[in-house]
Amino acid sequence: MRNPLALLLSGFLVLCFLCSPPLARCQDEDDQQDTEIDWKARFTQVVDVKTEHLNNYLKNSKAGFDRLVLARISTQPPEDQSSKKYEVIWYRKGEPVGLRRLGEFPFKAPQQVALRVAHANSSVDENEVKAAANACLRLFLDLNAKTMSPVAIFVPRRSFNPFVQRMNQMNFYSAEEPPPDTPVYASIVLSVESEPPGLKQLLFYSGSGY
Numbered sequence: 001m002r003n004p005l006a007l008l009l010s011g012f013l014v015l016c017f018l019c020s021p022p023l024a025r026c027q028d029e030d031d032q033q034d035t036e037i038d039w040k041a042r043f044t045q046v047v048d049v050k051t052e053h054l055n056n057y058l059k060n061s062k063a064g065f066d067r068l069v070l071a072r073i074s075t076q077p078p079e080d081q082s083s084k085k086y087e088v089i090w091y092r093k094g095e096p097v098g099l100r101r102l103g104e105f106p107f108k109a110p111q112q113v114a115l116r117v118a119h120a121n122s123s124v125d126e127n128e129v130k131a132a133a134n135a136c137l138r139l140f141l142d143l144n145a146k147t148m149s150p151v152a153i154f155v156p157r158r159s160f161n162p163f164v165q166r167m168n169q170m171n172f173y174s175a176e177e178p179p180p181d182t183p184v185y186a187s188i189v190l191s192v193e194s195e196p197p198g199l200k201q202l203l204f205y206s207g208s209g210y
Contacts (some may be wrong), residue, residue: 002008002032003138006034007018009070009102018053031183032062033140035198037193039114040078040079042112042114042151042152043078044053044077044079044111045071045075045107045111045112046077046111046115046116047074047075047086047114047115047150048072048073048112048116048118049071049117049118049135049136049139050071050074050118050119051070051117051124052070052120052121052149053068053121054070054090054210055067065092067092068091069128070089070091071086071088071091072088073085073086073087073088073089073139075107076198085102086102086104086105087101087102088100088102089098089129089131089184091127091134093127093130094131095130096138105143110148113150113151114137114150114154115150115152115154116153116154116195117132117136117155117159118156119156119159124158126128130166131164132155132159133152133170134152134161140188140190142173150190151191152193153191155194157194157196157199160192160194160199161197163192167192168203171201171205172188172204174202175202187206188205189202189203190203190205
């Protein structure tokens with residue numbers, strides 16, 4: 001004969017389950033709200049950084065130039081599908097070894113600028129992440145020279161953590177957003193978000209060690 005207390009508890013759990021809201025559906029609804037980025041509402045210009053591997057670029061190269069990563073950089077308004085080429089940068093083991101400027105930034109301050117990283121292939125390795133991080137820092141300097149700064153850097157979710165870790169290696173420390181009345185002692189503050197949304201990290205650079 002079963003314990004009466006156990007029967008009572010089991011019946012109570014069944015009742016709670018039947019009366020409780022459908023949690024799975026609520027989670028799906030939340031996920032649906034966060035699956036897209038409203039580029040047009042948040043930004044006036046987008047700078048795309050697309051990385052790809054160049055295998056056998058220079059065959060039989062003793063200096064390692066047979067395996068490079070290319071970063072193609074272009075600009076466009078959020079609602080416009082036609083992009084303008086800005087520059088291409090060649091990387092070897094994460095270090096820039098060549099640059100070709102194809103045009104100028106077609107916009108001036110004030111602008112709400114987003115940097116958007118993409119990868120040509122589904123698999124991403126360390127050298128691509130390093131190239132993307134370096135390209136984003138270079139773009140920050142280009143924008144800063146025109147009295148602008150990127151509002152956010154968007155990185156594919158699969159390379160989000162490696163990208164943040166690479167920025168940490170370049171003396172950008174990760175921290176939570178401070179309260180509005182708290183001063184921030186950092187020369188550069190970058191917001192990194194994932195695409196699709198769901199991950200976000202603030203990066204602070206104090207100007208030492210890099």
